[in-house]
Amino acid sequence: RKSVKKGFDFTLMVAGESGLGKSTLVNSLFLTDLYKDRKLLNAEERITQTVEITKHTVDIEEKGVKLKLTIVDTPGFGDAVNNTECWKSVADYIDQQFEQYFRDESGLNRKNIQDNRVHCCLYFISPFGHGLRPLDVEFMKALHEKVNIVPVLAKADTLTPSEVKKKKIKIREEIEQYGIKIYQFPDCDSDEDEEFKQQDLELKESIPFAVIGSNTVVEAKGKRVRGRLYPWGIVEVENSAHCDFVKLRNMLVRTHMQDLKDVTRETHYENYRAQCIQSMTRMVVKERNRNKLTRESGTDFPIPVVPGVTDSETEKLIREKDEEVQHELESHQHQHGHSHKCEHSSEQYVCSNTQAGSETHSERTMEDEAL
Ligand code: GDP
Numbered sequence: 001r002k003s004v005k006k007g008f009d010f011t012l013m014v015a016g017e018s019g020l021g022k023s024t025l026v027n028s029l030f031l032t033d034l035y036k037d038r039k040l041l042n043a044e045e046r047i048t049q050t051v052e053i054t055k056h057t058v059d060i061e062e063k064g065v066k067l068k069l070t071i072v073d074t075p076g077f078g079d080a081v082n083n084t085e086c087w088k089s090v091a092d093y094i095d096q097q098f099e100q101y102f103r104d105e106s107g108l109n110r111k112n113i114q115d116n117r118v119h120c121c122l123y124f125i126s127p128f129g130h131g132l133r134p135l136d137v138e139f140m141k142a143l144h145e146k147v148n149i150v151p152v153l154a155k156a157d158t159l160t161p162s163e164v165k166k167k168k169i170k171i172r173e174e175i176e177q178y179g180i181k182i183y184q185f186p187d188c189d190s191d192e193d194e195e196f197k198q199q200d201l202e203l204k205e206s207i208p209f210a211v212i213g214s215n216t217v218v219e220a221k222g223k224r225v226r227g228r229l230y231p232w233g234i235v236e237v238e239n240s241a242h243c244d245f246v247k248l249r250n251m252l253v254r255t256h257m258q259d260l261k262d263v264t265r266e267t268h269y270e271n272y273r274a275q276c277i278q279s280m281t282r283m284v285v286k287e288r289n290r291n292k293l294t295r296e297s298g299t300d301f302p303i304p305v306v307p308g309v310t311d312s313e314t315e316k317l318i319r320e321k322d323e324e325v326q327h328e329l330e331s332h333q334h335q336h337g338h339s340h341k342c343e344h345s346s347e348q349y350v351c352s353n354t355q356a357g358s359e360t361h362s363e364r365t366m367e368d369e370a371l
Contacts, residue, residue: 007066010257011116013147014071015090015139016124017078020154024213025122026071028226028237029249032058053093067253072118078135087139094118094146098272117269119260120183120252121147124154125208131170132178140180146268148183148260150251151175156210156243157228157235164210171208182207186259203251209244212237 014022026032052075060067074090097116104113121143125136140149151171156164175182188200212235218227220234228235237245252260 004065007068008257009068009070009115010253010261011070011072011118011120012252013074013090013094013118013121014124015074015077015121016154017126017135018075020124020126021211021213022073022122022124022154024215025152025154025211026073026213027215028213028245029252030058030060030069032060053089070116077139083135086135087142090139091142091146094143095272098146098269099276101269102273102276117264118147119257119264121149123149123151125151125171127153127155127158127167131167132174137174137178137180140175140182141178144181145271148263148268149180150183150248151208152248153208153210155212157212159210168206168208168210183260183263185256203247206244206247209248211245211248212243213245 012026014026016022054073054075056071056073058069058071060069072093077086077090094117097118101113101115101117104110123136123140125132140151143149153159153164153167153171159167185200185204188197192200212228214226214228214235214237216226216229217224218229218234219225220227220236225234225239226237228237236242240246
């Protein structure tokens with residue numbers, strides 16, 4: 001209820017070769033026009049262009065539930081003649097968001113951190129190739145430990161149903177073969193009803209989601225639908241017999257949004273954080289060792305090591321305290337031997353002695369700590 005009231009935020013990245021229908025799909029998914037002022041480059045311009053990262057934010061409200069959606073696009077990916085390491089700027093962008101979060105989390109105002117971490121990356125695979133291309137393998141392997149990758153088979157309307165089926169199997173096999181760790185859907189509870197289990201199974205078997213996008217509304221069987229009009233018929237984006245668009249949308253905005261965010265926080269961000277802390281610790285140790293080395297190697301005179309000084313001083317203080325206590329003890333014993341109220345005062349003494357003892361102890365501890 002708290003989240004519904006506050007609203008959700010979600011950051012989705014789309015990646016893949018240009019022209020595969022990324023912008024069209026994003027507009028279809030969230031019924032917006034996010035790319036109004038997009039400037040398309042010609043072939044010559046694209047030769048020199050490096051991979052850019054663009055960010056669009058849109059507020060969506062559905063039945064009173066607010067969603068602040070951020071779309072991160074990667075124009076220019078795979079467009080150059082030489083695409084070696086073109087995934088690097090995407091990986092750097094993801095790391096920068098983690099770094100920013102890490103800094104904010106370590107800062108003073110931890111309550112209102114703006115979370116820009118990428119929760120999911122839809123990776124578009126061309127329908128025209130035979131399975132994955134080398135660039136697809138390289139991209140996914142470089143990013144699979146930083147972000148939840150959900151592969152999609154683009155422009156599925158260009159394939160027959162049996163081609164879609166074969167391509168999906170081939171892509172799944174290749175993902176396995178190359179050791180690519182795409183986003184794993186969590187297993188559903190064994191006590192869930194059969195219908196839910198069936199839906200869950202279908203969702204897992206849909207990978208990579210075969211998608212179709214469209215920016216136009218057409219009329220099909222008397223109804224106005226988002227679709228693509230061809231001379232031989234209409235392809236409906238939201239018809240599950242035509243593609244997996246609805247499955248993908250439900251997964252993203254309904255059933256798995258929270259899990260995608262949880263995995264980002266608990267796995268990908270934690271990995272980044274652990275690496276950061278590890279390299280910071282290594283740097284500190286290196287620095288410390290370097291200081292030691294210069295001290296030892298830079299002079300012939302034996303320089304006292306700091307802990308040694310502390311130890312001997314502590315011992316001296318302890319010895320002085322012990323002597324003090326011993327002295328007090330002796331003077332009390334002396335009084336005890338001549339007093340009539342010896343029983344009572346002896347008890348009192350024992351008591352106060354214990355107290356004195358514990359005081360001494362706590363003083364010592366404090367002194368030790370101070371030292
Ligand atoms: P992007 O460069 O990846 O963002 O691709 P665009 O969304 O700009 O789409 C490039 C071209 O593909 C446009 O002419 C779209 O109309 C077309 N397109 C987009 N989605 C689909 C689809 O699902 N099927 C088909 N056949 N064409 C599509």
